[in-house]
C-alpha cells in the first residue's frame with residue numbers, strides 16, 4: 118500500500134493536511150483502477166473542503182468491500198477508513214427518547230416508506246431507533262422481513278403488565294422493530310369497554326427502557342381510527358407524509374383539525390415534526406407549486422426538503438431494508454438523508470426551546 122495513500126486517508130492527519138499533499142495526482146490517476154486509491158482521493162477532497170462526510174466515505178468505501186481483493190485483505194487502509202467513518206458519527210443526542218407518530222388519514226401516501234427510510238437514515242448517522250408497526254396490514258414488518266400476526270403487539274397493548282422487550286426484533290440493518298399484524302384489527306372491539314383506550318400504547322411504551330433509543334417511530338394505518346389515536350396520544354411529535362402527486366389540501370386541513378382536537382383531549386404536549394412532501398415528480402409540470410401550496414397552508418411545519426419519486430424506493434421492500442442500505446447512491450437515499458438531517462434540526466431546535474411551528 119503506497120504510504121501517501123495511507124497518509125491521505127488517515128483521519129488523524131486529514132484536518133492538517135497541506136493542500137499539495139491531498140489527493141496526489143498519482144492517486145487521482147489510479148483511482149479508476151484501484152478502489153483504495155479512490156478512498157484516498159475522496160479523503161483528500163473531503164479534507165480540502167474542510168469536512169469529512171460519513172456518507173461520502175461510505176459511498177467511496179463500498180466499492181472496496183465489493184472488490185474481492187480488499188474484501189479478503191481488509192487492508193489497514195480500509196480499516197482506517199472504517200475508523201474514520203465511525204469517528205465522524207455525531208455525538209450521542211443526550212436527549213430523552215422522542216416518540217414520533219407517522220400519520221395520515223389516507224393510505225398509500227408514503228407513511229410506511231417515510232417511517233422506514235427516515236428511521237434508516239437516522240440509523241446511518243448513529244441514532245438508535247425503534248419502529249412500532251401499529252398497522253394491521255403490517256407493511257413495515259413485511260418490508261423489513263419480520264412479518265407477524267400482530268398477537269404480541271396486541272397483548273402488549275391490552276395487558277398492563279406485559280413486558281414489551283421480548284417482542285422487539287433486532288434487525289440486521291441496526292433497526293429495532295415491534296412487528297404488527299392482522300390481529301391488531303381486534304384492538305378496537307377488545308377495548309370497546311375500556312376506559313382510556315386511547316392511551317394504551319402510551320402505557321405500553323412507558324414500560325420500555327427509554328434510554329435505549331433516540332427515537333421511537335410508530336407507523337399507523339391509513340384510516341384515522343383508534344390505533345392512530347393511540348399513536349398520537351403516545352407521541353412527542355407527529356409527522357405527516359403527503360403524496361405530492363395527487364395532493365388535495367382539503368383532507369389535510371381536516372386531518373390537522375383532528376390532530377389539534379386529539380392534542381387538546383389526549384396529549385397537550387404533542388408537537389408537529391413536519392409535513393413531508395413525498396413522491397414529488399420533478400419532471401411533472403410545476404412541481405414546486407405543490408411545495409408553495411403546502412407552504413401556504415402549513416408554514417414552518419412544512420419540511421423544506423422533499424422526497425422525489427424514485428423507483429429504487431419502491432424496490433427496497435423486496436430487499437427487506439431501507440433505501441440507503443439497499444442503494445446508498447440512489448436519489449431516494451439522498452432525499453431521506455436530507456430529510457433526516459432536517460428532522461433532527463427540527464426536533465433539536467424544539468428541545469432547546471426554539472420555536473417549531475405547531476399545527
Ligand SMILES: Nc1ncnc2c1ncn2[C@@H]1O[C@H](COP(=O)(O)OP(=O)(O)O)[C@@H](O)[C@H]1O
Nearest residue numbers: 224225226227228229230396425426427430431
Ligand atoms: N419516493 C417514492 N418513490 C417511488 N415510490 C414510492 C415513494 N414513496 C412511496 N412509494 C410507493 O408508494 C406506495 C405507497 O407507499 P406507502 O409508504 O406504503 O404508503 P402508506 O404507508 O401511506 O400506505 C408504495 O408502493 C411505495 O413503494
Ligand SMILES: [Mg+2]
Nearest residue numbers: 228229252256
Ligand atoms: Mg403503510
